[in-house]
Amino acid sequence: MALIVQKYGGTSVGTIERIQAVAERVIATRDRGNQVVVVVSAMSGETNRLIGLANQIDKKLSTREMDVLVSTGEQVTIALLTMALHAKGADARSYTGAQIKMLTDNIHGKARIKDIECDNMQNDLAAGNIIIVAGFQGVDHDGNITTLGRGGSDTTAVAIAAALKAHECQIYTDVDGVYTTDPRVEPRARKLDRITFEEMLEMASLGSKVLQIRSVEFAGKYNVPLRVLSSFEEGEGIGTLITTEEDEMEQAVISGIAFNRDEAQLTISGVPDQPGIASQILGSITEANIEIDMIVQNVGEDGTTDFTFTVHRNDYPQAIELLENTGKKLGAKKVKGNDSIVKISIVGVGMRSHAGIASSMFAALAREGINILMISTSEIKISVVVDEKYLELGVRTLHSEFGLEQKTA
Amino acid sequence: MALIVQKYGGTSVGTIERIQAVAERVIATRDRGNQVVVVVSAMSGETNRLIGLANQIDKKLSTREMDVLVSTGEQVTIALLTMALHAKGADARSYTGAQIKMLTDNIHGKARIKDIECDNMQNDLAAGNIIIVAGFQGVDHDGNITTLGRGGSDTTAVAIAAALKAHECQIYTDVDGVYTTDPRVEPRARKLDRITFEEMLEMASLGSKVLQIRSVEFAGKYNVPLRVLSSFEEGEGIGTLITTEEDEMEQAVISGIAFNRDEAQLTISGVPDQPGIASQILGSITEANIEIDMIVQNVGEDGTTDFTFTVHRNDYPQAIELLENTGKKLGAKKVKGNDSIVKISIVGVGMRSHAGIASSMFAALAREGINILMISTSEIKISVVVDEKYLELGVRTLHSEFGLEQKTA
Numbered sequence: 058m059a060l061i062v063q064k065y066g067g068t069s070v071g072t073i074e075r076i077q078a079v080a081e082r083v084i085a086t087r088d089r090g091n092q093v094v095v096v097v098s099a100m101s102g103e104t105n106r107l108i109g110l111a112n113q114i115d116k117k118l119s120t121r122e123m124d125v126l127v128s129t130g131e132q133v134t135i136a137l138l139t140m141a142l143h144a145k146g147a148d149a150r151s152y153t154g155a156q157i158k159m160l161t162d163n164i165h166g167k168a169r170i171k172d173i174e175c176d177n178m179q180n181d182l183a184a185g186n187i188i189i190v191a192g193f194q195g196v197d198h199d200g201n202i203t204t205l206g207r208g209g210s211d212t213t214a215v216a217i218a219a220a221l222k223a224h225e226c227q228i229y230t231d232v233d234g235v236y237t238t239d240p241r242v243e244p245r246a247r248k249l250d251r252i253t254f255e256e257m258l259e260m261a262s263l264g265s266k267v268l269q270i271r272s273v274e275f276a277g278k279y280n281v282p283l284r285v286l287s288s289f290e291e292g293e294g295i296g297t298l299i300t301t302e303e304d305e306m307e308q309a310v311i312s313g314i315a316f317n318r319d320e321a322q323l324t325i326s327g328v329p330d331q332p333g334i335a336s337q338i339l340g341s342i343t344e345a346n347i348e349i350d351m352i353v354q355n356v357g358e359d360g361t362t363d364f365t366f367t368v369h370r371n372d373y374p375q376a377i378e379l380l381e382n383t384g385k386k387l388g389a390k391k392v393k394g395n396d397s398i399v400k401i402s403i404v405g406v407g408m409r410s411h412a413g414i415a416s417s418m419f420a421a422l423a424r425e426g427i428n429i430l431m432i433s434t435s436e437i438k439i440s441v442v443v444d445e446k447y448l449e450l451g452v453r454t455l456h457s458e459f460g461l462e463q464k465t466a
Numbered sequence: 467m468a469l470i471v472q473k474y475g476g477t478s479v480g481t482i483e484r485i486q487a488v489a490e491r492v493i494a495t496r497d498r499g500n501q502v503v504v505v506v507s508a509m510s511g512e513t514n515r516l517i518g519l520a521n522q523i524d525k526k527l528s529t530r531e532m533d534v535l536v537s538t539g540e541q542v543t544i545a546l547l548t549m550a551l552h553a554k555g556a557d558a559r560s561y562t563g564a565q566i567k568m569l570t571d572n573i574h575g576k577a578r579i580k581d582i583e584c585d586n587m588q589n590d591l592a593a594g595n596i597i598i599v600a601g602f603q604g605v606d607h608d609g610n611i612t613t614l615g616r617g618g619s620d621t622t623a624v625a626i627a628a629a630l631k632a633h634e635c636q637i638y639t640d641v642d643g644v645y646t647t648d649p650r651v652e653p654r655a656r657k658l659d660r661i662t663f664e665e666m667l668e669m670a671s672l673g674s675k676v677l678q679i680r681s682v683e684f685a686g687k688y689n690v691p692l693r694v695l696s697s698f699e700e701g702e703g704i705g706t707l708i709t710t711e712e713d714e715m716e717q718a719v720i721s722g723i724a725f726n727r728d729e730a731q732l733t734i735s736g737v738p739d740q741p742g743i744a745s746q747i748l749g750s751i752t753e754a755n756i757e758i759d760m761i762v763q764n765v766g767e768d769g770t771t772d773f774t775f776t777v778h779r780n781d782y783p784q785a786i787e788l789l790e791n792t793g794k795k796l797g798a799k800k801v802k803g804n805d806s807i808v809k810i811s812i813v814g815v816g817m818r819s820h821a822g823i824a825s826s827m828f829a830a831l832a833r834e835g836i837n838i839l840m841i842s843t844s845e846i847k848i849s850v851v852v853d854e855k856y857l858e859l860g861v862r863t864l865h866s867e868f869g870l871e872q873k874t875a
Contacts, residue, residue, distance in 0.1 A: 073522040110546060113482040115553035122552070125560050126545035129538035136535035137519060143531070144524035151534050155564060156609055200565055 059224035060092045060182070064192065064214035067101035069229055069288045070134050073141075076100075078288075080141035083187060085291065087147065092182045094221065096192040096214040097138055099130025120165035124194070124204045128154070131191035131210070139189045149187040152177065154194035154202070159213070161195035161203045168195055168203035170212065173220040182221075190217060211272035219279035226276065226283050227296075228268060233287035234297035235260065235267055237461040238314035243453045245462040249297050249312060254283075256312045257299045259404040259438045273299065302406055310407035310414065311459040314452050317400045320350065321373035322431060322442055323366055323380050327390025330362040337387065338364050341379045347372040351400070351433045351440065361390070365431055367442065370396055398430060399448045402440040403455055415439050421458040427451055468633035469501045469591070473601065473623035476510035478638055478697045479543050482550075485509075487697075489550035491638075492596060494700065496556065501591045503630065505601040505623040506547055508539025529574035533603075533613045537563070540600035540619070548598045558596040561586065563603035563611070568622070570604035570612045577604055577612035579621065582629040599626060620681035628688035635685065635692050636705075637677060642696035643706035644669065644676055646870035647723035652862045654871040658706050658721060663692075665721045666708045668813040668847045682708065711815055719816035719823065720868040723861050726809045729759065730782035731840060731851055732775055732789050736799025739771040746796065747773050750788045756781040760809070760842045760849060770799070774840055776851065779805055807839060808857045811849040812864055824848050830867040836860055 063083065070076050079095075087093050107127050111118055135151035142149035157177060161168035178188050192210025195203045205212050211228055218226035233248060235257065240246040252260070254277030261270050267285055276283040276299065286296025328334055335354065342349060350367045368376045373396040384392040408414040418439055422429060427450065431442035443451055456462065472492065479485050488504075496502050516536050520527055544560035551558035566586060570577035587597050601619025604612045614621055620637055627635035642657060644666065649655040661669070663686030670679045676694055685692040685708065695705025734747055744763065751758060759776045777785045782805045793801040817823040827848055831838060836859065840851035852860055865871065 073519060077523070107542065110482060110542070111549055114486070114546060114549045118549050119552050122545045122548045122560055125548075125562070126542060129541045132538045132541075133516065133519070133535060136531045137523060139531045139534075140520055140523045140527050143528050151531055153534070153611075156611075202562075202565075 058090060058092055060094070060221055061086055062094045062096065062214050062218040062221070062223045062226045064096040064210055064226070064228045065098070065288065066210065066230060067098040067104070068231055070097050070138065071101035073137070076134070076137050077141050077145075079138060080145055080147070082288070082291070083142065084145055084147050087187060091224075094178065094182070094188045094190060094217055094223070095138065096190050096210055096217060097131060097134045098192050098210040099127070100134055103130040103133065121201060124165045124202045128191070128194040128202050128204055131193055135189045135191045142187055142189070147187055148185055149189055150181050151189045151191075153191045154213075155196045155200070157190060157217075159195035159216070161197055161205070163197040163199070163201065163203065165201075165203055167206040168197070170195060170205070170216045173216060175220050178217075178221065209269070209271075211269040212275055215272045215275045215279070215281055215283065218281045219275070223281065225298075226281050228272070228283065228285050229288045230267060230285060231287065232267060232285070233290055233295070234285050235299070235313070237312070238452055238456055239316070242316070242449050243314070243456045245456065247462055251298045251300060251303075252312050253302045253406050254299055255302075255437055256404050256406055259402070259435075260313050260315050268299075277301075309405060310411050311403050311405035311461065312407075313404050314455050314459075314461065315402045315404055316448060316452055317350075318445065318448065319370045320367045320398055320400050320442065321370045321376070321394065321396035322398050323368065323373075323376055323392075323394045324363065325380055325384050325387075325389050325392050326363040327361045328364065328384075328387045330356055330360055334362065334387075335364065338380070338383055339366070341383055342368070342376055345375060345379060347376050351431060351442070353431055353433060367398075367400065367431070395430070397445045398442050399445045399451075400440050400442050401448070401451045401455065402438050403459065404438045405459075406437050408437060408439070417458060418455060421454050422451060425450055425454050427454070467499060467501055469503070469630055470495055471503045471505065471623050471627040471630070471632045471635045472638060473505040473619055473636065474507070474638045474697065475619065475640075476507040476513070477640055479506050479547065480510035482546070485543070485546050486550050486554075488547060489554055489556070491697070491700070492551065493554055493556050496596060500633075503587065503591070503597045503599060503626055503632070504547065505599045505619055505626060506540060506543040507601050507619040508536075509543055512539040512542065530610060533574045533611045537600070537603040537611050537613055540602055544598045544600045551596055551598070556596055557594055558598055559590050560598045560600075562600045563622075564605045564609070566599060566626075568604035568625070570606055570614070572606040572608070572610065572612065574610075574612055576615040577606070579604060579614070579625045582625060584629050587626075587630065618678070618680075620678040621684055624681045624684045624688070624690055624692065627690045628684070632690065634707075635690050637681070637692065637694050638697045639676060639694060640696065641676060641694070642699055642704070643694055644708070644722070646721070647861055647865055648725070651725070651858050652723070652865045654865065656871055660707045660709060660712075661721050662711045662815050663708055664711075664846055665813050665815055666692075668811070668844075669722050669724050677708075686710075718814065719820045720812050720814035720870065721816075722813050723864050723868075723870065724811045724813055725857060725861055726759075727854065727857065728779045729776045729807055729809050729851065730779045730785070730803065730805035731807050732777065732782075732785055732801075732803045733772060734774075734789055734793050734796075734798050734801050735772040736770045737773065737793075737796045739765055739769055743771065743796075744773065747789070747792055748775070750792055751777070751785055754784060754788060756785050760840060760851070762840055762842060776807075776809065776840070804839070806854045807851050808854045808860075809849050809851050810857070810860045810864065811847050812868065813847045814868075815846050817846060817848070826867060827864060830863050831860060834859055834863050836863070
């Protein structure tokens with residue numbers, strides 16, 4: 058008998074009718090011979106309703122009390138889903154985060170899970186119960202209610218799957234899986250049957266926002282097979298399975314094309330090439346809490362260096378002002394910026410064992426006349442910065458170049 | 467420094483504005499030099515909203531899950547009130563029933579309190595915090611969420627006051643205290659400054675529904691001074707204090723006039739006067755879960771007896787049918803009933819030490835031509851059943867007879 062952990066988000070449990078539909082799906086999973094633990098979010102709109110009440114009181118609220126308040130949202134859902142299962146004749150029991158002793162640190166609003174007590178759940182499963190757990194919430198060592206931050210229900214599900222050594226953790230969403238790229242940009246984008254944890258992390262952080270990044274990290278760390286699938290489909294083996302690298306996956310060199318529209322590029326050139334120059338250049342930017350994405354440094358011939366980095370487009374005006382001040386202090390030749398650029402990345406574990414991926418990528422872009430403004434590489438990812446007008450053309454060119462529209466795995 | 471426990475019901479915390487008003491009242495209590503623990507109900511309407519959601523799923527619901535669901539109502543209020551206190555600069559911390567280990571039995575929906583852990587609350591009070599506790603809820607020995615049943619927040623407040631040995635437990639309501647009788651019936655009804663626990667129990671059970679009867683029992687048992695007062699008044703010593711009998715209270719012979727409109731009377735006459743006849747007569751009634759109020763038995767001369775009792779008017783049709791069947795079995799001479807009667811009671815600890823109260827009562831009613839259909843007495847109460855048309859006249863006559871419009875205590 059396999060143990061399956063399923064997670065349903067706020068939209069999937071947004072009305073009584075949808076909760077009843079989830080109950081049917083859960084029973085169908087059980088009837089296929091599985092033990093089932095279900096993690097749920099608050100009904101869609103409920104968390105915002107609660108925050109709205111709090112905001113009428115004050116804008117600067119105690120995070121401890123905020124957690125007491127918003128954690129009621131998931132508690133309502135677990136009770137209603139358990140009732141819906143009972144109404145359909147299934148044995149089920151609900152648990153709050155406190156009741157399964159989902160122990161976290163005490164950082165209210167963005168707590169991190171430290172431990173889970175599995176005895177209650179294991180006894181209930183053995184007795185034939187379906188278990189319904191409130192996502193997103195835990196307790197600290199002193200019994201204070203904590204929350205994992207928005208979207209934390211994915212992490213709850215993965216943590217429970219890891220603790221119970223589940224066969225699979227299924228995350229139900231409103232998309233039917235992870236795609237080779239955004240279908241709105243490349244209509245020939247194809248749903249992936251499998252992807253590795255590492256690839257998913259690169260895809261997610263680059264803008265394919267299907268899953269909470271922390272839940273993917275967690276799943277990778279504890280090796281919990283993670284499946285993303287749609288609440289509107291039925292069956293086994295559907296969606297996209299995120300798992301460790303396996304032999305059969307090696308055929309796909311590139312798994313997907315990620316992109317990010319909201320980038321801006323800043324360059325400071327002709328600064329002295331000496332130890333510590335990078336931290337002097339970036340110091341004022343990071344002190345202003347501006348997050349830096351790509352960083353590239355070229356060494357020139359005359360003992361000076363050029364330094365280019367990207368930030369979120371919203372932070373561009375402040376960043377360029379700070380960099381101009383830094384440029385004056387350091388005696389830089391020039392400071393310039395560009396806030397109409399995008400980043401396109403190819404991601405794939407296969408590139409580790411295949412030479413020539415980068416040159417194929419650059420050649421394909423060159424054939425379409427797309428000028429590359431910046432390049433950054435990691436072990437399983439190559440990113441380029443191009444003018445924003447080339448976003449769609451660039452994504453489609455690379456999607457085709459690496460044969461992503463064809464099923465390879 | 468005195469410790470005050472205050473309880474605010476759903477209407478008092480029904481909107482953010484009202485929660486802010488409660489916060490101000492709590493701070494005013496603290497600023498008069500008191501430590502304060504506040505017990506709150508769910509915002510008015512919230513419990514019904516949650517039950518409405520559940521009823522969309524099924525009519526026959528798990529009481530365990532119902533408790534998980536409805537207990538979120540108070541949890542929302544504790545967070546919001548604590549935030550409102552913070553916004554006004556007061557130190558405060560919220561606790562759910564589980565967090566203060568309000569241990570109950572496992573009868574979901576109408577659990578009874580067994581124990582409270584006071585360490586957290588005492589430490590918080592010592593550190594200068596105001597403590598906000600969710601009323602109406604607890605946990606059983608296995609950590610399941612329980613509720614005390616509707617109105618149970620009063621009981622929570624009294625139980626905490628008892629456990630912490632509070633100076634006073636204040637129950638805020640929409641009335642400004644306990645009256646000598648219902649002012650809608652007798653406009654000259656006067657608010658009582660003090661009343662004993664015993665008198666309050668008789669008043670409450672007879673229809674003056676100001677407080678949960680269980681909370682009064684609890685307060686009496688643990689000798690917790692209980693004050694009923696209005697959310698719309700300010701100050702110390704207002705409302706009505708419910709406490710043990712004291713010397714200064716002895717002057718008032720009768721404290722109040724209670725009445726109950728919803729009674730019906732049933733009589734079975736001419737049944738054999740033999741042991742066990744009462745249980746034979748009432749057996750079928752109680753088996754049908756019909757609650758019996760007053761019971762009077764008269765012994766006749768011919769070895770038969772007449773037996774009269776009252777039930778709630780809603781139960782009358784079923785009760786009379788059952789009694790007619792019993793009458794046939796027992797060979798009773800007659801079975802008759804009357805569903806247009808009311809009960810009027812005078813209540814007062816003073817009648818213990820004053821002779822002639824009953825005859826004063828009967829004489830006063832006789833002067834107004836009010837025929838008494840049934841009489842029942844206890845140590846601190848005399849009840850009569852009269853035709854419902856005499857309700858107002860009877861109450862006003864007795865109110866005047868015992869001088870209740872004058873302040874005596």
